[in-house]
Amino acid sequence: MQHPDRKHQLLRLVGVLTLIVFSITSASASLDPEQHERIIIGFQDGLVQAMDTPDLSVSDFQVLTELTELNAVVVSASDPDRFMEEVSQCPGVKFVERDIHVYALETSPYVPDDNRYAEQWGPEMIGAEYAWEIEQGGSSVIIAIIDTGVDYTHPDLGNYIAGGYDWVNNDDDPRDDHGHGTHCAGIAAATINNTLGIAGISQSAIMAEKVLDSDGSGTSSITAEAVRHAADNGADVISMSLGAAESTHIMEEACWYAWEKGCILVAASGNDGATRVSYPAAYDTVIAVGSVGMTGSRSTFSNYGTNLELVAPGESILSTTPGNAYGQKSGTSMACPHVSGVAALLLSHYPGMSSLEVRDRLTETADDLGSPGKDTQYGYGLVNAFAALGGEEATPLTIESDAVVVVRGEEIILTITGEGYREYWLSVDDAGVAGIEMYPQVVPEQQDVLPGIPSGGINGSAGFDETECRVLMPGSGAARVRYATGFSTAAQPFTFTVTDPEDPPFSDAITVSVTPGTVTITAGDRDRFFFGEEIPLNGTNTDNRSTWLYMTGPGLDAGGAGLSGPGMVQVPVMEDGDWSYV
Template structure:
């Protein structure tokens, strides 16, 4: 099941426009916690595609000035690896350990007195910049790290984005090479979904305009574009046609379905079509709406669809919000393709939506074995957090980040509990088992509203890892503390934790919790009154 998202509705299916108390707002922002009932996704980075690992398997070890060659050789022998090369001028060596030794060296060897530093021998790459004429004017692409993601992946024609909209001007110089016939015109009932309004062409260009052709703009992903025309020359259509188009796109090979359209009311036929596409492995993204009010439009509000909101150049929200909102993306002053071979600046959540579709296409191009739920999880769990820490109804999980998604820079996030009370400080012990490889540098605690809930100290360890973090004052962020080193939590392995909290942190009142990227359990929680509980999990985030 995709994320179970609910919003308030009247019996006739219309959404009620209501004002909420502060408590109700906090509860609504947590409705997506039901995502945590999803099946486990035990998929590590290296099991998806070893090419993207940031570690060559080799280590560089720098020594203090008085360390001799004999000292280097003795150090290598102690930790059981082979010296591959030596640089006398910099007093460092290149070594290749086996994986078990490498983990031990990273946590223990770096503390030897003669060792000045120890670091992985990471790969480097040529940095790519497209030659498209208007690329410098596309502020949105660096904002969501697409320009950096292109150093790893630019798209694959095994992926197809279906633009369900007003059609596509497939004769456009910046679209024709990526256009895939096979769509349909549901307005005029013919197999020629050519755009006569312009909206679909604008969306298509953002997602997949041809890159590096010396013309126009750079699309996010070099994948196939399919057109399903459901909007007429005035930009209007029907839910029936949208449903038909979704089913047709699934039958003609769509991987991702982008819907920059919507209405105020739900329609069962449209919801069934979205569910049909999801159940057949497609990822659906849709525009949340442009009004600065609460109330995500349909089809974005369906649980099988990623609802996308809009932000501007300063990451300020520009559009509809609600508990169904999942991601945000740039949607102001967006340069894209337009009718008759032109280019125009456009705005709205309609333009934010194909940004997410394009990033999803990059991700699926790099990792073709992913399921739609795994793609969805990676997009949400690698987003740049905006607004209140963690998920909130104004920015969802945050701004989509293409580079983080491709590198699987996931955060372990318990999210806020629906009911954090009673809250009390104390010492938590338990285990964490990630589904993915997680690079971790910081721990952040969710505080109860109006309190300074924080972590005093933390320790994470198993047979090959032992890291600690400690609170050192009020540096501006009371809730986040750094570990003494950046470390890796390996997919499928179980790690112990001890976390001491203070000043009313939020607590999950359960013995075990499954998040989209791993599980966390409670062994014991000793509160500051000395009482011991076995169903108190700290509400935390492990940040990369």
């Protein structure tokens, strides 16, 4: 009901990148927010405004949460439809929507009596065992588990790091009180080769963002806050084994924010067996993951549709559970962290990869299932960790030169081919030359070429930083590196060697010879001059040196030929190599 003394209620919008504060009080002392519906109100960026709102007919509402970073607030309203209609007409309001429920996407668990890794059929199915021969992942890559939290005391989750948050209880202790998040974390990144329990797909760091309560339930607003928080606190991969049946602006914008920050977002497709992909998986910025069983067929519970991108193992998956235990769960929630782990492996192996490049690599190397090409049942197919790391088609490491012989003063241009996004080392082998100035040297400020290699270098190299460099291979798998030669460069063969620092025997070499240039001199078409005439001398010099003239003959004393004395005179060489002297 309305109270006359509250006729002029204030809706205040204050922006610090739009800090929003509602100062609307409930008109009813008996207002119970739990019996009302949660509404999200989003505001335009940069808005600073105060509005008098005497015409709002719905007075039974109150502010529950201020979403400062998201430029929004969550309120509780007794008549949500009317409230949303009226507030949507207010100036500066960007959107008004229900704060819908999100929930863990698992099916009823099946607990077996078998033991540990032998039960993990998922890693083998996606080629992880072969992939681990190439890359096992590292703590430099962070996977954010947005879920019910993580039991970070579990002995098989020793790679847990701080930095997450408990959005349910509003504290910095995102410990799991349900089990779903701990299970997902173990699939993605449980410690390998520690004689305990299971092996996670990638040995990455785990950060927990708790958005689901002890019942596995949460809201889109706090999930959106968690996504943004993870992106702002170093997450490389954001794994979301949760979903909702409908889209919200707040969640879509949070996913877009994280994608723009360079995060790889992965989410479960849903467990209704329906021809629709749940949100946030259905957003363009998110990799939607469905589930398959041991035969490779789509799980009957797995949602599918045009938004589906990949599938992964999701039935009877063994993983970590709270209380230092292990258990099996099924659902697209279990498929999702398989893909998150493979994405983390890629980032560990190819640290220069962008989020889009990781996503493309995952889809391009997936094992095609169902109809040829991308389809609604399996997307691009089953994620393949080994193929994604280049294991199925090993790229040879090669080095070539534009020319096997160069004239001193010219550049040596080398082309290296190998695996994209890898780092290789390039050096000039020691050919017995005494001084660094006698070697070809790396031309500075080349893109993706860093002079010098780590201490110790490559065996047999000259040992000078200017002759060695690190080559950061672009995605194309080919890079060009330029070496300069100068007047001090020794005229002899030099051997250039490119090496994979992670596998030193994997290398290639090429020899390029440096030869001295030529020097010519001419006095035109005359070979005799009269006394008193000037003698114009011209020539070429392709040896990148100054030309020195030495004159001999009668009369070349203190006054002869303009020389202060018999001997040498230096002539500068122009850029085209020509010189002249009168």
